[in-house]
Amino acid sequence: MVTTPRPADLGLTTLDDEITVDALPVEGDIPSWLSGNLLRTGPATWQAGSTALRHWFDGLAMLHSFTVSGGTVSYTNKYLGSTTYRSTEEAGKLTHGQFATDPCRSIFQRVQAAFSGTTTDNANVNVAKLGERFLALTEGSLPVEFDQRTLEAAGVAPYRAPGQLTTAHPHYDSGAMLNYAAKLGPRSSYRFYRVDERGTEVVASIPVRHPAYMHSFGMTERWFVLVEFPLVVEPAALALSGKPFIENYRWEPERGTRVTLVDRRTGEVGARRTLEPFFAFHHVNAYEDGSDVVVDLCAYEDTQIIQDLYLDRMHEIMHDDAQDFARSHLKRLRLSSNGAASEQVCDTTIDLPRINGRRARLPHRYVWGVGNRHGWIDQLVKIDTTDGSSLSWYEPDQHPSEPVFVSRPGADREDDGVLLSVVLDVQRGRSALLVLDAGTLRPLARAAVPHHIPYQLHGQFSRD
Secondary structure, three states, X not given: OOOOOOHHHHHHOOOOOOOEEOXXXXXXXXXXXXXXXXXXXXXXXXXXXXXXXXXXXXXXXXXXXXXXXXXXXXXXXXXXXXXXXXXXXXXXXXXXXXXXXXOOOOHHHHHHHHXXXXXXXXXXXXXXXXXXXXXXEOOEOOOEEEOOOOOOEOOOOOOOOOOOEEOOOOEEXXXXXXXXXXXXXXXXXXXXXXXXXXXXXXEEEEEXXXXXXXXXXXXXXXXXXXXXXXXEOOHHHHHHOOOOHHHHOEEOXXXXXXXXXXXXXXXXXXXXXXXXXXXXXXXXXXXXXXXEEEXXXXXEOOOHXXXXXXXXXXXHHHOOOOOOOOOOEEEEEEEEOOEEEEEEEEEEEOEEXXXXXXXXXXXXXXXXXXXXXXXXXXXXXXXXXXXXXXXXXXOOOEEEOOOEEEEOOOOOOOOOEEEEEEEEEOOOOEEEEEEEEOOOOOEEEEEEOOOOOOOOOEEEEEEO
């Protein structure tokens, strides 16, 4: 289908420029207490040499750095120098399989890639900090370490996940990073692992016949929380089908959604509960309420959102006002000794969720995220989980990224701080760092970048 370009297409347009700007022009006033570095990653091109990539999640990763100090903002961006990126540049074509695009390979090469852990390190999903090291993450088993100041990749992975697939959403406790991985093969298993200065340790392993696709997981003080959506794979198909990674998974709603609690100390399964079928990319938080476990996540009715994020489909929806992207809502699961129940917390759409980090593994009141008012992501939202009420920030032709919450030093209120979001202004053809009051969603300041930044995924803020 031939379509006429619309401004919204700009977020799916390649960014070639790699620049450093010492001081961006700032409108408004940045709070004097806000000082630190916002790092973000996301796809910046969907052309890998001669290979046209097919899905939003396939794009080659670019890092973006916003450093805030004394009311000023500096900016640097650079393509992530991963093995995938460097080998693609050298070969002139895609060399590693991505989420929904796969290079032409022999059966031997497919089997080796599927079961040896030599998956993509195109870390376009999230950034994290391990001790003093900065990492870019994707769902492949290898993170990419990079220099916070120059954004240059270090070239050697600081650890390898104990499986072919992992998440880009680790948890932290006592200075250690905790994550989940899927070990695929004749005897597949889910593995929880810990990474610290001593190395990598598997702390729990659960056998599974048909592994589910899980982009994130939950964690309380006692439990790992594994929510298995009925999107499952026959492991051999990943090597033998000839299809890209995600197209080997099957939606089987008759399975329902299975929630498994795994004891963080012993590695033993504590409980399993089954709920109605649904799908989610992102957990919000999990905590214990007496003997119950409460889990919040952003839930879709099914996996249509994965189909909607193929590039052809994205352009089609953006050019047809009668169509819309699949939408997710804040869903709360409660697991008890008697069973499990779920409820929708709010009618407002939300994904890419964030909370005040001090409430991790504790009851939280507020959740911030992105939402859909007219088609593609076009508003920031704040949901009060106590009564289901919500606030939103919206301006025409503005497309925000995930809001990152930064608490005001000495704050007592859970929402006392700011939100940082990179917003694409499709009419002006450029992006800006937007600073909002987290309580009211009132704009405080905006620092404009001299180019557009393609639609992003996740980021983290490090205080000075």
